[in-house]
Amino acid sequence: MSYSSGRQFVQIPGPTNVPERVLRAIARPTIDHRSPEFGRLGLEVLEGMKEVFQTSGRVVILPCSGSGAWESALTNTLSPGDKILMFDIGQFSALWIQVAVKLGLDVEVDAAQNDWRHGVDPQVVEARLRDDRGHKIKAVGVVHNETSSGVTSMVGAVREAMDRAQHPALLLVDTISSLASIDFRHDEWGVDVAIGGSQKGLMLPPGLGFNAISDKALVASKSARLPKSYWDWQPMLAQNATGFFPYTPATNLLYGLRESLQMLLREEGLQNVFARHRRHGEATRRAARAWGLENVALNPKEYSSSVTAIYTPAGHSADELRKVILERFNMPLGSGLGKFQNKVFRVGHLGDFNDLMLAGTLSGVEMGLEIAGVPHRKGGVAAALDYLTESLKEAASMART
Amino acid sequence: MSYSSGRQFVQIPGPTNVPERVLRAIARPTIDHRSPEFGRLGLEVLEGMKEVFQTSGRVVILPCSGSGAWESALTNTLSPGDKILMFDIGQFSALWIQVAVKLGLDVEVDAAQNDWRHGVDPQVVEARLRDDRGHKIKAVGVVHNETSSGVTSMVGAVREAMDRAQHPALLLVDTISSLASIDFRHDEWGVDVAIGGSQKGLMLPPGLGFNAISDKALVASKSARLPKSYWDWQPMLAQNATGFFPYTPATNLLYGLRESLQMLLREEGLQNVFARHRRHGEATRRAARAWGLENVALNPKEYSSSVTAIYTPAGHSADELRKVILERFNMPLGSGLGKFQNKVFRVGHLGDFNDLMLAGTLSGVEMGLEIAGVPHRKGGVAAALDYLTESLKEAASMART
Numbered sequence: 001m002s003y004s005s006g007r008q009f010v011q012i013p014g015p016t017n018v019p020e021r022v023l024r025a026i027a028r029p030t031i032d033h034r035s036p037e038f039g040r041l042g043l044e045v046l047e048g049m050k051e052v053f054q055t056s057g058r059v060v061i062l063p064c065s066g067s068g069a070w071e072s073a074l075t076n077t078l079s080p081g082d083k084i085l086m087f088d089i090g091q092f093s094a095l096w097i098q099v100a101v102k103l104g105l106d107v108e109v110d111a112a113q114n115d116w117r118h119g120v121d122p123q124v125v126e127a128r129l130r131d132d133r134g135h136k137i138k139a140v141g142v143v144h145n146e147t148s149s150g151v152t153s154m155v156g157a158v159r160e161a162m163d164r165a166q167h168p169a170l171l172l173v174d175t176i177s178s179l180a181s182i183d184f185r186h187d188e189w190g191v192d193v194a195i196g197g198s199q200k201g202l203m204l205p206p207g208l209g210f211n212a213i214s215d216k217a218l219v220a221s222k223s224a225r226l227p228k229s230y231w232d233w234q235p236m237l238a239q240n241a242t243g244f245f246p247y248t249p250a251t252n253l254l255y256g257l258r259e260s261l262q263m264l265l266r267e268e269g270l271q272n273v274f275a276r277h278r279r280h281g282e283a284t285r286r287a288a289r290a291w292g293l294e295n296v297a298l299n300p301k302e303y304s305s306s307v308t309a310i311y312t313p314a315g316h317s318a319d320e321l322r323k324v325i326l327e328r329f330n331m332p333l334g335s336g337l338g339k340f341q342n343k344v345f346r347v348g349h350l351g352d353f354n355d356l357m358l359a360g361t362l363s364g365v366e367m368g369l370e371i372a373g374v375p376h377r378k379g380g381v382a383a384a385l386d387y388l389t390e391s392l393k394e395a396a397s398m399a400r401t
Numbered sequence: 402m403s404y405s406s407g408r409q410f411v412q413i414p415g416p417t418n419v420p421e422r423v424l425r426a427i428a429r430p431t432i433d434h435r436s437p438e439f440g441r442l443g444l445e446v447l448e449g450m451k452e453v454f455q456t457s458g459r460v461v462i463l464p465c466s467g468s469g470a471w472e473s474a475l476t477n478t479l480s481p482g483d484k485i486l487m488f489d490i491g492q493f494s495a496l497w498i499q500v501a502v503k504l505g506l507d508v509e510v511d512a513a514q515n516d517w518r519h520g521v522d523p524q525v526v527e528a529r530l531r532d533d534r535g536h537k538i539k540a541v542g543v544v545h546n547e548t549s550s551g552v553t554s555m556v557g558a559v560r561e562a563m564d565r566a567q568h569p570a571l572l573l574v575d576t577i578s579s580l581a582s583i584d585f586r587h588d589e590w591g592v593d594v595a596i597g598g599s600q601k602g603l604m605l606p607p608g609l610g611f612n613a614i615s616d617k618a619l620v621a622s623k624s625a626r627l628p629k630s631y632w633d634w635q636p637m638l639a640q641n642a643t644g645f646f647p648y649t650p651a652t653n654l655l656y657g658l659r660e661s662l663q664m665l666l667r668e669e670g671l672q673n674v675f676a677r678h679r680r681h682g683e684a685t686r687r688a689a690r691a692w693g694l695e696n697v698a699l700n701p702k703e704y705s706s707s708v709t710a711i712y713t714p715a716g717h718s719a720d721e722l723r724k725v726i727l728e729r730f731n732m733p734l735g736s737g738l739g740k741f742q743n744k745v746f747r748v749g750h751l752g753d754f755n756d757l758m759l760a761g762t763l764s765g766v767e768m769g770l771e772i773a774g775v776p777h778r779k780g781g782v783a784a785a786l787d788y789l790t791e792s793l794k795e796a797a798s799m800a801r802t
Binding site: 197206 | 408416427429433434435464467481558606607631634646649651652654
């Protein structure tokens, strides 16, 4: 092993680059999780997370990965054999389906939508729910931002479709790679359970999962019969009322969360965070277009602003390209997952990220394409910089008027 | 809020004091959990944890609290309605019983043993298992070190009792507050699943749980039918073979674990760690005896070397004493849990701890007893220092001979 000079560009779509001040916060000595000081910390981060989810309801913070938060959403709201409508629109959607199957749920998957290049179709949701006259379907599960494909489903439109069908199913939404990166409105969109993780837009190391919980989901949880103990919301919410937890929480990650909430909510502001990510997504897609490479996402309304998935040309290995870029430039990129294996590479542009980091990232890709011998046109970096420059000029001119 | 000068003495029995170098390790930037560098980290900590559990089998590392590791041990080895023999010998034993009940197991609890001042009685285990001629009991669950009472159960003797009864039940052992503090021998004692957590003897912040798994437990896991996904050992072990994880692991805590394993295994040595804790346990009990206060644990063979639970005299509030000590000396102590509420305080002397920290800790208790008006004799600190000095002299004289 030899020393790699300079700071690593971690451009996988999570874990994301963790700000130095968050890392320093995490390195504070661990305190007593039953002390008054801890209670203040607990209340502060629980309150902050409600703002992040855009809910006036309640949020629970779990010591787990995003997969654990998936399981928590399902076990707290459903009973063995309950039917749930889910969509095979990407690797994480497929994994969440597997979790539901393993837990003993009856998963209905729409077989027509599985090219992994589109989000959940609200019209399909409406049709399926209209067909379900007996209300056998107890929940609809949607991944807001598919980390594997760079496709963002229109959750607000899904809610409208459910309302048109006048169906009482719960709406469960995975926001793991959208939370604090892409506008997610828990209350406005009538989401019942949202699932989040620490290692993406929240700019933290992995280790915390989240559920935001609507009143309707809370009512459902009182009669849900899937066995649960660790994930059980009831003792969690009871203790959370005073800032405490029913078991030892991941104290040091909560220090980090307090710091990242300060940055996201009080210093930059969530709307500015979303706009920053949108701009970096657009710049990345312009680079890909200039290179002559194909974006996985086909519908411009569903382009993700946290991650862009790009095909290498047929017959050219995406994994070899990523390997070259990692070895030469010390930059890990996201791999093609599932049916995209070796065909797609993914650029994460979420979390603690700025224009010059994006310039470095895209420069690494452009040089990597050349070194790996992947057919492309030059000019991707230039196209991205042109867009970044123009959008800054526009913003400056708008600020003047 | 005002500044409290000096470093806080965190003398709850976990989370324990985290060494500065572990905190610094945790503050390293998060890396790609699918990179070769991560694979090396994963293999190193998985291998190290086998040494800590004293097993040549396998260990899984879970992003969760100790409660999650309890659930993992149960869901991977048992099926709905399976009978498990457990013991109500302290608050954490009682909580683990609740977990088993919530998950749908048929828990058999020995009603005779519940004064919380004794460990699991191997003779009772033998008798119960002999009575179970049909082998309905699929597992025996034992808490090695009861954090609530400072009682260490004799796990080796429990195994011998099971062998004498020639009963095939699995032996599941909670080592949360014994692991890397008190000698625990997974293979030698024929333990099938051991449950651990990061925030005690491993000197880490909370957020990691562990299972050590015997061959027999692994076989049982192939047919166990309790629903599981997050806790499922099979995908975990498959990915662990190359140092990776089926979902995003808690990378930064694994950095800390690598550092603490280096300290425990390579620098101090596990046997020295156990001896250090034994010595501090003995010094603490001598202090309590000198104060005229009563130890919760009644059997000297079961005295814990990681935590000492001490009664305040009848009619004197243990919580008020703890409050005085926290406010005057910035030292949190463990509270009396469950039936010990307000009657007992607990001194944690595990993790990253030394003679002068113990001297400070006991000094805080002695001054606190005086200020809170709790009847006691002076001389506890002096008795502890006498013992520490004598034992050092003895060690020095033995080293010379």
